Amino acid sequence: MAYLFVGEGREYLLEPGATLETDLGILEVPENVEAGDTVETHLGTAFVARELRGPDLFHHFERTGAPMMPRDIGLVMGHTGVKQGDRVLDAGTGTGVLAASLGRAGADVVTYEQDPEFAEVARENMALGSVANAVEVRTGDVTEHLDELGGEFDLLTLDTEDAPAVVAHASELLSPGGFLAVYSPFVEATSEVVKTAREAGLDGVESLETIQREMDVGDRGTRPSTAGVGHTGYLTFARNPTL
Numbered sequence: 001m002a003y004l005f006v007g008e009g010r011e012y013l014l015e016p017g018a019t020l021e022t023d024l025g026i027l028e029v030p031e032n033v034e035a036g037d038t039v040e041t042h043l044g045t046a047f048v049a050r051e052l053r054g055p056d057l058f059h060h061f062e063r064t065g066a067p068m069m070p071r072d073i074g075l076v077m078g079h080t081g082v083k084q085g086d087r088v089l090d091a092g093t094g095t096g097v098l099a100a101s102l103g104r105a106g107a108d109v110v111t112y113e114q115d116p117e118f119a120e121v122a123r124e125n126m127a128l129g130s131v132a133n134a135v136e137v138r139t140g141d142v143t144e145h146l147d148e149l150g151g152e153f154d155l156l157t158l159d160t161e162d163a164p165a166v167v168a169h170a171s172e173l174l175s176p177g178g179f180l181a182v183y184s185p186f187v188e189a190t191s192e193v194v195k196t197a198r199e200a201g202l203d204g205v206e207s208l209e210t211i212q213r214e215m216d217v218g219d220r221g222t223r224p225s226t227a228g229v230g231h232t233g234y235l236t237f238a239r240n241p242t243l
């Protein structure tokens, strides 16, 4: 199990037994390290071992495909109520932040990544996130495997340009009452997803723009940050009819 080593305003994600050379000295992680332990570099700089938490995945997983941000993952979890033992089909894996977050929430996740190198990195990320047993990363184009997947997924999460090709089969893939969640960076893609979900007979199709405004708290007053709009993308949710 990997730990975050926090000290001097820095964080390093390291496995037991790892050695890291930094300008603050060489950090040798003992094999029996535990959360809360302090480990010093050979120059005497102290780092404290801390267990990885959900938002750390976004910052510390090795990146391939652009990962979903914690706020968007929160919306997926809140709108679908994903829980322990749920069966999830996810595509594409990319960095794997969404898949790992769902696995850490207790779901059994099958996730497809069409790029073999990305899939390999994602498998390593699942191990770092302690969800290698909960998240199965399959190499391949999800649209070519829909027939063999069968139905009965409680949740279908999509973050690919060709998401509509999977949405068209959502009612066959999902259990009665199961949820679809699609992340799209552009409004045109969102509109296609919505139309396809309606044509596929899904219920309660809704699309949300995800904007988050950070608050600047200062001596003169408090107001939303002027740094930017904070747009990340659009999330479309829908549900398989029960009957």
Ligand SMILES: C[S@@+](CC[C@H](N)C(=O)[O-])C[C@H]1O[C@@H](n2cnc3c(N)ncnc32)[C@H](O)[C@@H]1O
Pocket (backbone or CB within 6 Å): 064, 065, 066, 067, 068, 091, 092, 093, 094, 095, 096, 097, 098, 099, 112, 113, 114, 115, 118, 140, 141, 142, 143, 159, 160, 161, 162
């Ligand atoms: C934006 S990333 C997904 C990021 C992911 N949701 C996360 O939180 O880390 C999109 C990934 O989907 C993969 N992809 C695109 N179309 C695919 C398909 N049809 N089947 C499998 N993977 C696909 C791409 O190679 C890319 O790595």
